[in-house]
Amino acid sequence: MPSTKLIARLQAVVGLSDDDRGKLANMPHAVRQFADDEHIFRQGDRTSRCAIVMSGFLFRQKIVGSRSQILSIYLPGDIPDLHTLHLSLMDHDLVSAGPSTVAFVSHSFLNSMLVSSPTLTHVLWRDTLVDAAIFREWVANVGSRDALSRVAHLFCELAARLELVGLMEDNGFIFPLTQEHLADACGLSKVHTNRIVQALRRGGLIEWQNHHVKLPRRKELAELAGFMPDYLHFSDNKL
Amino acid sequence: MPSTKLIARLQAVVGLSDDDRGKLANMPHAVRQFADDEHIFRQGDRTSRCAIVMSGFLFRQKIVGSRSQILSIYLPGDIPDLHTLHLSLMDHDLVSAGPSTVAFVSHSFLNSMLVSSPTLTHVLWRDTLVDAAIFREWVANVGSRDALSRVAHLFCELAARLELVGLMEDNGFIFPLTQEHLADACGLSKVHTNRIVQALRRGGLIEWQNHHVKLPRRKELAELAGFMPDYLHFSDNKL
DNA sequence: CGCAAATTTGAAATCGTTCAAATCGGGTGG
DNA sequence: CCACCCGATTTGAACGATTTCAAATTTGCG
Structure with missing residues (x-):
């Protein structure tokens, strides 16, 4: 399947x-x-x-x-x-x-x-619209947040979306991206991204090793990121 | 109508x-x-x-x-x-x-x-997808271009889209936004945006007064902006 | 004409980039 | 199992783009 x-x-x-x-x-x-x-x-x-x-x-x-x-x-x-x-x-x-x-x-x-x-049409069309809603949030993320909350925001989003498909375990998940990927996603240099990751680690907000990320204090991380999950439209059902 | x-x-x-x-x-x-x-x-x-x-x-x-x-x-x-x-x-x-x-x-x-x-379903669904494609380009614009080409890119996009609905005349168009709007769209401060606008004016790439913008050298502007209009999907017809 | 919004200017401060080099880490072949 | 290697991460220092703050000027509107 x-x-x-x-x-x-x-x-x-x-x-x-x-x-x-x-x-x-x-x-x-x-x-x-x-x-x-x-x-x-x-x-x-x-x-x-x-x-x-x-x-x-x-x-x-x-x-x-x-x-x-x-x-x-x-x-x-x-x-x-x-x-x-x-x-x-x-x-x-x-x-x-x-x-x-x-x-x-x-x-x-x-x-x-x-x-x-028609239902599946609605559902899949809707899916492309959530995709677009995520792009909008990324415009806001990259355009308006400083480096620290920008990186934090990305982790918050991924955690929320992974949870939905059952891929979060104990606030941790497998994360195949490198720091350079993260930099490219956030519009930052990889050197600066590295320093941001270190800052988040020092603050106890993320653990990251071996392609495995853990977010021990999601609430604080979300606060730092200004993460408002409404744009993911998890509970916004029109049917 | x-x-x-x-x-x-x-x-x-x-x-x-x-x-x-x-x-x-x-x-x-x-x-x-x-x-x-x-x-x-x-x-x-x-x-x-x-x-x-x-x-x-x-x-x-x-x-x-x-x-x-x-x-x-x-x-x-x-x-x-x-x-x-x-x-x-x-x-x-x-x-x-x-x-x-x-x-x-x-x-x-x-x-x-x-x-x-079904045709109109296709056409309107498609319209939301072009909307999303524009968001993607904005992520790239705000995330990857420096201030000068970022602002230039926005003007290029608007010109292309206005042309499509017949609102361009002699490379000029009515532009109701302020410099502060432009700053908010590009993720820049309004002070810096002002300096960028001045630079574009000095270069003869834009004229802007009285809610009217003119782009006398669109080709050069597009080059500066790295503007590739494929993402607008003007000539990408699936029907 | 007069006010309020929009634009412009200057200077200092900051955040993030760049370049270059060192270190770490995991996987491979011997 | 160890040595090696390459990609990924980390560090340092100088530089540069953009922001911020504060004030002056211009513009458009009533």
């Missing part, structure tokens, strides 16, 4: 009928592994299928000048390229951070599924 | 059948004027209708700490809150920059229209 975590996530947020769950669970798909830093697609590509993250993290990036900017991070259960259903030209790269497993489902199948179910 | 510019824009990008154009042209709607700085809605609100910009500029903003971050700018023909069709809780403000005219169409009407037309 490519979509266990996907269904878990949608289920938690909007609720699904048995029928719709069944449709999602039985999507024809092809599974593929990606290695660290391997590209799922590149800017300028066109595609006729969508990717569902099964394990590992993916991220979107744009190269601007000599910098690489990470635009968003995708976790198991996410569909990082759902937008390709309506926008075929890729305006950025999609890359694997660490090894990952991805299931691919064809556009033609997805389209037929959506025609037959 | 609330939707002249909207139809022009969709027409230019995806093409519409006479039937679909008719449906859009005949949407029942209520028109309302907004004054400078007046809020169309605020963070935390819920709404049961969508706004179509008829004249003037609107912008989305988030308050983070003591700063106000502008997340996107909406022009005539845009539907700045199409996402409310599926996400009812507002995670940001929508504000009028200068006086504006807005047409409101109820969710219930829009939903019934979408059920009856």
Whole structure:
């Protein structure tokens, strides 16, 4: 089942009928592994299928000048390229951070599924809108917060989203990104990002070693970050 | 007709059948004027209708700490809150920059229209996806470009989008925002933004007076900004 | 004409970058 | 099991872009 975590996530947020769950669970798909830093697609590509993250993290990036900017991070259960259903030209790269497993489902199948179910249309459209809401928060994060709360905010968001798909354990989670990835996501230099990480460690707000992150005091971290999870729309159900 | 510019824009990008154009042209709607700085809605609100910009500029903003971050700018023909069709809780403000005219169409009407037309579903879903693509570019803009190209990039984007709805004349357009708005959109202080604007003026790249902006050398400006219009998806038609 | 908002100027302070080098750490091959 | 190697992290110091604060000037509107 490519979509266990996907269904878990949608289920938690909007609720699904048995029928719709069944449709999602039985999507024809092809599974593929990606290695660290391997590209799922590149800017300028066109595609006729969508990717569902099964394990590992993916991220979107744009190269601007000599910098690489990470635009968003995708976790198991996410569909990082759902937008390709309506926008075929890729305006950025999609890359694997660490090894990952991805299931691919064809556009033609997805389209037929959506025609037959207004609910699933609503749910998947909604999913792309939450994606956009997260971009907005990132604009605010990168544009308005100082380095410390910016990095803290990213950890808060990831923790909240990982919790939703059952990948948090005792406030800790597997984190395949490097400090350089973190820097690229926050629009900071890697040297400064390193100093920020050290500051957060000294403050006892994060523990990070061996691709494993722990947030022992999430409340304080969220306060420092100014993290308001409303933009994730976990409990904003229109149905 | 609330939707002249909207139809022009969709027409230019995806093409519409006479039937679909008719449906859009005949949407029942209520028109309302907004004054400078007046809020169309605020963070935390819920709404049961969508706004179509008829004249003037609107912008989305988030308050983070003591700063106000502008997340996107909406022009005539845009539907700045199409996402409310599926996400009812507002995670940001929508504000009028200068006086504006807005047409409101109820969710219930829009939903019934979408059920009856897969094409319009595609077109409007697509519209929210272009919105998201613009957010991504803004993350990259604010996260990766220096102040000069950041401001230049914003002007390039607005010019391209205004052109699409016929609001550019001789490389100039009406621009109701203040330098402080520009600063809030670019994640810069207003003092520094002012110096950047002066630099662009000195370079002959922009003229700006009386709410009127002119870009006499768009090519050079685009080069300075690293502006690549692919993310606007003007010529990326899936139908 | 007069007020309030918007723009402009100057100077000092700060946050973050850059460059360069050192150290750490995990995985590989012998 | 150990030595080695490469990528990732860490440190230091100088530099630079942007912010902040405070005040002056200009502009547009009533």
